Amino acid sequence: MGSYVLRRLLQMIPVFIGSTFLIFVMVHALGDPVNALFGDRAPDPAVAAQIRAQYNLNDPLWKQYVLYMGRLFRWDFGTTFTGQTVTSQLAAAYPTTLKLTAVAFTIEVIFGIGLGLLSGLRRGRLADSSVLILTLVVISIPVFVTGYVLQYLVGVRWGVLPATVGFDVTLRSLILPGIVLASVSLAYVARLTRTTVAENSRADFVRTAVAKGLPRHRVVVNHLLRNSLIPVVTFLGTDLGALMGGALVTERIFNIHGVGYALYQGIVRQSTNTVVGFVTVLIIIFLLANLLVDLLYAVLDPRIRYA
């Protein structure tokens, strides 16, 4: 197992370099950051030159990238042109987004698997058809539409839950954004669970479990669900990355000052360090989540041997 982890970590390196370099190149194509810094005023050439030198802006792009990565390993994400360190921006934004993602993830797991199990066990019946139709509809409506409608109905019209979050991040205020963020993934999880449950419910080992005289709940939980969850766990792991991406939209709707907000501000202000820093951290999380899923897979499914 140890050598497998090591090998997977090594294999992640080219992917990490490729993805971050792509982002790096694109961000630097955003435009001249020094001009952006000065806005409409023409920058003082001497000051501009000094800033360029300070941020290695005169070097070729690949060299800038290498220098940047070198600093990154010393946990130095650089500073914005306004002097704020990106590390402090990360520290301010990430906890909020992680909280939101955690809430959404919990909702996704509980309701996704629950609905999928219900649907898969009653294949072809009313409950199954309802879940199928409902999930299709949820998948079809873009998140920002669901977001605004729920925000208006639940938050404004009925006033059940806070409609926006703002700076005061409470668990209660994250429920509504969490539901919106989870909605599409939840629908996928439900459909995937349904498919595997329905498939496995005809598996020989489930039949054996019934023939052993096990009570129904034990057959369902210990044999049917336990086996069906293997692909679902895989999906959930990779979906963590998607949830963080989806948070861009959700955060905007509910005015949450998280990663999406910071990133958006960074792009508008053409703050290269901010954008590259946030995206790099997102990619690291995404890759680590994938690694974690691989390992979890080995734990869940003894047939897969990682030599």
Add this chain to the structure above:
Amino acid sequence: MSTSSTSAQPRAGRAGTGTGPLLEVRDLRVEFRTREGVAKAVNGVNYSVWAGETLAILGESGSGKSVSAQAVMGILDSPPGFVTDGQIVFKGRDLLTMGKEERRKVRGAQVAMIFQDALSALNPVHTVGAQLGEMFRVHHGTSRKEAREKAVELMQRVRIPAAKERVGDYPHQFSGGMRQRIMIAMALALQPDLIIADEPTTALDVTVQAQVMDLLAELQDEYHMGLILITHDLGVVADVADKIAVMYAGRIVETAPVHGLYAGPAHPYTEGLLQSIPRLDQKGLELYAIKGLPPNLLRIPPGCPFHPRCPRARTICREVDPPLFEVTDETGTPVPGRASACHFWKETLHGE
């Protein structure tokens, strides 16, 4: 399997539950309601098994042999499968009218099943120890630790080498023969009165087949269990079974004590099956094969369902579905336990 029994009710009274047979299936009917129509998989099947006795149910795939066993076990895929009629009397009580919970307690504890493909029948993500121990934990409420010890004992009982070390292994880590031994151990766990073995050796190598069959027979003798052996392999049957029921298109077409059947089949289908076994003393001769295919269960032919493939078929076969006739010997005395669903059983049995 001690003496060959020429009676359909051998050793009556040795059954632990009084005078009746251990299991009696009466007029069982099972159908599958599919999109294409209703497939009649089992059409009025009767058989009985006594304690210590082995009944072999013989037939091609699609003959309803496995489905009838699944109905006895209560593990029919439903939908699409439904038991539409009949009784399954086990130790004097009809399993079909029993409450769900009551029936569950019978499963595994009193009637156990051995499946054909142990690799897919065992749960791939649990250790064999956990799967064996589950029987004790669920039915007897045994502690986890004790269940594990019992699992090791069971594995030793079915002669799995290094049982103690291997109890924590997963099914895929065992060889095919060892996996089937685990299946047998699982069925034996609670010393049931009846074991249903559905093609227990089909998935195995020929050399391993004999070992597994011997083990099964030995354990059956030791625990004095009833055994229903479902197979399409006449070779397996001859050594182990006391009596045979041949199934075709969801009904029993012939029943006989094992040696009687081999000596002289009373149904053309059985005759065909016997002729299609390769024999060393007939080297060089072309092997016989029953022509045609088993009938589509959605459209079972009228009359005798075997008539389209039968070399003896005449007009009456196309029109009248033959009941199970009592079979008599040349002197006209009924042969106990023998019956044939053929209008021309006499000609088939006594030659013509």
Add this chain to the structure above:
Amino acid sequence: MPDQEKYNEADPMAGAGTEEEEMQSAIENRQFDLGTMEGETLVKGERLADHPEAPSADERVVPRSLWQDAWRDLRTNPIFIVSSLLIVFLVLVAIFPSMMTSTNPLNCDLSKSQLGPTGGHPFGFDTQGCDVYARTVYGARASITVGVCATVGAALVGTVLGGVAGFFGRWPDSVISRVADIFFGIPILLGGLVFLSVIKNKSIWIVVAFIVVLGWPQLARIGRGAVITAKEQDYVTAARALGASNNRLMLRHILPNAVAPIIVVATIALGTYIALEATLSYLGVGLRPPTVSWGIDISAASDSFSVAPHMLLFPAGALSITVLAFIMLGDAVRDALDPKLR
């Protein structure tokens, strides 16, 4: 798929592939969205043997091909009929919007800003005083164009690269798979936010190109998996043993069998690409006015949702119905092509 191949192996050792395959299997488990997971089921389902005790097939019925069978199934499937009629309608609207309305979507009257539905203007007016109905009708063109072109592009690139990777294995597989990994490493919305904000004057084609660039790996993986599955079939081995050339194997034996899962996944992807375009436009990095797009209109309407919900709900409804139609179509096609569900 390789992990599923492992499950099917009776002998666990046979499932232990090379290092490369192993890693690939780990990665392949990952790309799940609706399209992918349904596609996976499809590929897997074709290999499942029938239940041994299932009623035997009627010998008198002439065997039909997978496609004939699927078509027979689809013709009677109400979901297929409804979704394909809807799609035909939407495509017609996209091509001939003037068929549905005579109002010019760019002809706006500020004095009518945010007015609700009235006679002659069933969907009311937006903030700029434009007719929401006309804009909703004209918005179909951008969405359908982006969806169809991006899907065709991604499917072509993905099928070719995935097919090459799956068929030849070894280094072409490694290279293509690693490149696909890099693109997969970037969450699509994140990539959109960064990449598309660079380009100032965006035509529809820029958005299409972006979706193709980030969308092809998904289809390449499906294609690769399907080709590997098809390659291992006995009849392909037989054809190879008989001396069929690579080209012939690829075109005559493998492609026809690999194409079904790709079609299913691509159809569903089409729906999600339409939603993606709208989301990008909503984030302000997708299409820009004067292009009429549902995403732009929804984004513009979102600020005044509580005052004038009609401005958001009508284009949002049109968008959702369009996405739903394509996803339903993909679903129906998958059901028809998946023999296991029969």
